[in-house]
Amino acid sequence: MGGAATAERGIGMTDPQSRFAQVPEDRTLDPLGDADVERSAGRKRNYAKVGSGRPSSLLYTYGPGAVMDLPHFTVMPSGLDDWNRIWARRDGDPLVIEAPQLRKAVSVLLRSPRIELRPFPWQAVAFTGSEEGKDLGVPARVFPQWLRCTGCDNLGLISQFSYVNVKRHRPDQARFYHEKCYGRHNRPRSRPSAQTAVPARYLLACKDGHLDEFPYDWWIHRGDSCPSGIEHPQLRMTDRTAGKGAAATIACTQCDKRRPMSEAQGEAGAEKLPRCRGRHPHLGTFERGGCGVQPKLMLIGASNLWFGATQSVIVMPQTEADRADSLAMRMWSAQGEDLAELRGNPKLIRMILKTHIDLEEVDDQTLLAAVEEALAPAVPEEEQEKRRGEWDPVDLLVPEWEYLLKADPLGPGHDDVRSGLTLSERSWNREWLGGSLGRVLAVESLRKVNALLGFTRIDDMDRVADLEERLVPLTREHPDWTVATEDRGEGIFLQFDESRVSKWETKVEDSQLWKAHLASHDQNFRNRFSETAKKVEPSSRMKPPRYWLLHTFAHILIRECSLTCGYSAASLSERLYAWPKSEGRAASAGLVVLTTASDSDGTLGGLVQLSEPNRLRKIIEHGLYRAKRCSSDPLCASRTPKPPEDFLHGAACHCCVMASETSCERANRFLDRRFLIPLPGHEQLAFFN
Template sequence: MTDETRYVYDPTRAVDPLGDLEEEGEKAAKRNRAKVGSARPSSLLYTYGPGSIMDLPQFTVMPTGLDDWDRIWRRRDSPPLTIHAPRLREVVRMMLRSPDVQLRPHPWQPKKHSRSAEGNDLGVPARVFPQWLRCTGCDMLGMLSQFDYKNTHPFRTDLATFEHTKCTGRAGSRARGTMRRPAVPARYLLACADGHLDEFPYELWVHRGQPCSRAEMPALKMEDRTAGKGASAVIICASCDMRRPMNEAQGEAGKAKLPQCRGRHPHLDAFEPKGCRNTTKLMLVGASNLWFPATQSIIVMPESQQEKEEDLADRIRTSLGEKLAKYRANLDMIRDLLEDRVDVTQLSDHELAQAVEAAVAPPATVEEQEEKIRDWDPVDLLVPEWRYLLDDFPGSRDEDSKSGLTLAKRQRGQRLQPEITRVLAVERLRKVNALVGFTRIDDMDRVGDLPRRLAPLTRTPRPAWTVATEDRGEGIFLQLEEDKVAAWEKHILDTDLWQAHREAHRRNFERRFSETAGQVNPDSRLKPPRYWLVHTFAHILIRELALTCGYSAASLSERLYAWPAADGREPAAGLLICTTASDSDGTLGGLVQLSDPARLERVVASALRKARRCSSDPVCAMRIPQDPEDFLHGAACHCCVMASETSCERANRFLDRRFLLDLPASNLGYFTTNE
């Protein structure tokens, strides 16, 4: 372990697929190509980021940590591209505890046509994981080195595969001699709550923790005749005839039979120097709880004068580095050094001097940084957006070329619900999303009280950058009447229904936060009634808008502005329904068209009318969590309110139709209707 890393790591085993390819070319060996697949930027951020397991047609790979991505960037003389989003960048720096973090896109370049060579030197490095494979012909279970890799077709990455070259088939088969058979990943892994992941120790498992009595390197097999039924395989040692089923590793009884976590981060090819004290959990390669991204995102808004000054000072500081302190008093030299990096030609000497002084200001101390992290609320990212969306701009349309945000005022239709006070057509928007880490077994918003559970993206303690994406699209913004929301919320807080939701949340919290429930008040994590209201309203609108806007419901997403008044923060009650795309110049305008007064009236009226009834009623309408139940929704199900995971920011939690409308045996609805 070096001073530059906090993990036990062997640099001689670094992942460098393009470098390996060049070495193979110099040897005049049969060429196995480096590229094994492709994915959209959004999937590489939310589904298959560093540390996740990506399914390819023939095997699985794991995108590596960002340290290995640097080798890709360094293959070009030009500096890496960056994404400009100062407000998000500052939050990412705070969360990663690194003052110089930049936001970079994935290393990719578009091609002029499918067979051209542009961007061949770019790509996301990945390693094969898990590295235990099973032959589909003879059930041989072995490490990667026991199989032959084949990837020779330049335009068919789906043909890349590992093969058992001398497969004899299963006992009793009619096959004669040997033949090549494809190998597939052995699907069992070990994970722990702190984000570590490891291969399953098949050899120790079948021999019950002891070495094989007949062979130093025993021949293993995995017999699996009931695929898709959990841990149904049987591990067999062909050398000593011992066998052990994998179902012994399942359930509460199986926990005691699994080894302690070794503290391995396979995406970093590193181990925790002090190991890990956790017990492990049996996982399958395709398990949905194997990788949860921890991301932050913003809708980019026009910068205030203060934000512009802070961003300029930051760019000067990061561009000049140590030279800044040396030449801070020589403005001419500063201008020369910044000539090709930061445009300061329009600044007077006085303005430049102020920017330089701001750039050389001492950074926050470690104690101040930790205090800032403790006090930070994710809502702080939403407040500037809410304030800007409420500003009354002159004219009917407001366009900002730098941020890409274009807003248009919409008149309220005479028949639009009176509880909706403001409507904006967001004709163009830019959303920036950044990855700050990931968790395993449980989502980040459930483990936020344990910082160690956030698995790192780099071996270095202070990363210089993190991966981000830019999405462009359109949307509709609606604001609810604050006075009525406040009065409604005050009433809801005193109801038996809200007390039932509070108790269900407490039970859910304590079961999920077993190690920290005693130190954190569950009510501090419970969303207020206005959030349930706005959230449920957003979901029924997504369902209704999808019927006529031309986009599927899974393509629409919500951005919720719902919080009570707090120090330095005015109350909010509103929502933005938007659709964005990361690999195009925007969207087609079908959603914005529905902000037309007459059309929006019909959409809202129809959404509320349909929300009044559910095909699962009366069960759905009367659902209230009772002890020992801990679900975080009330009158809401997949038949009436719940949305796809791409649309919902809270995984379908905090939803209840009774907060929207008066349902049978309930008069708690915020909206008044004619029915």
């Protein structure tokens, strides 16, 4: 994917009504424009591209606001406002990903009824060295902008160092360097030489999602100015114990003051840090009125520096409502408010929009109805807030579950071209395993769309109770689009018999084991969830017994399939449909084990072949047999949380059913083999007995 930037340019103040304020010291980047300026001035080319990443990494690991490691420095992808300038380099409408159900959910969560899902600004090249896609890329800024010379330990802002990036096809060699480095004071060099400068690795982050540079000059002088009277004194960062946390020492060469970074660690160290300024580097803004929260010392490579908040769907064939919504959105994107002038004139609509939308299969009645839907007045804020408050993540799963239940494939390979879904029903012996499994579908091809909503810092979204104040926005103003990715793949759908699951679930809810899990979950919530989660009732986050059952079963299936299908266990994932009956929603009990790839060709078919009845039966039998024994037994088999323990699993560990982070949708929580197969002391709770 496209890379980052090297020079800076200022941008104007935002709307006074915005929650953000910009200050002169914060700037955004125009990497492609900088390259043009360098060329026009006759200087060596300053190429804009400095790195690359896969769409999945830019969505889940290095999205806007994250700190992305490059070979010689780090960058932060900018907010989506700056991406608009990249899209503007192309004539025509930006590309849009069609996933009506996901788009509707995103519009509710981001309070933007006409929001679009767009891919990353990238284009594949036909051959090595091709100029295609050169004008596209993900804009970013160098962050942090405090650098340390590796030759003399000089610590300074980015303006004190030189930059080079002159090899078009070697962006990995882009680097900052100290042009005249004389070495360290105890081992000086007689002649200066250029030495690479690397990021100073300390940052300040707060629980409300703000991130800032560490104020090294403020820190060493304990909030005062340097006694020498120099406004920007020369600092040094010495670190002789790499890999031991905040072990560096900061020294001022003008006043000889020194202070170790270890003083900033822990709760006691946090009290010595300045209050959070409310900075959002990816937006180039500060919160109006500041933040004032006590920040924490962070390292640029910390895993809890950025947690993307995403939603995803497996795209199902569109309903009439979906098609109307999709058509209305494309019309609005092409014409905007000018669409009002075309009301009641289908012939004129076709003539003007034919270059934007294929309308050959759309009749006049549908066309006019789509125009009216596109021009419908915005939903009042009160209604938006109501919808957002009532929204449940299960809402995205319900349409998938309902379609998979009613879908009646017309023979093998029955597909829907628009959604990318291809299904084949397998003839399954429903009496096997006591009638536990009711239906099996081979999902020969599928399209999964993932959208980024925002991100949190320090705590994952699930750990902060999805509270609005913790979600950092991707734009300075109201968003009209968000970034999304498309993955293509295959899978196996299994439906459990609802009557058996419901009967088993009632028995489990009365057991002492389940009561122990409930108490442990409550303790876990109160111990580890953020302060902002106090408004949330812990029981609302506890998954029902059927979820534990299907989750554990999915994990043993993933383990067993990986031994047979040719894909690694980390490349397989789960999608669970497990909720009890409630008002307006029928109960569900099923799962899809799937594998997807961001490549347009999808996957190779090794997993879907395992849906053949004889193969699938052996896989399930072997999986259940292996689940009876764990190398950590009897400790694993008898693990039951007791006060003050607060773990969210029972008889489960990495030796038996736990899976990699890429496979599990719940980070290996809500797992217990005792709900699946008979284990000593709890044989009566096993679903498969």
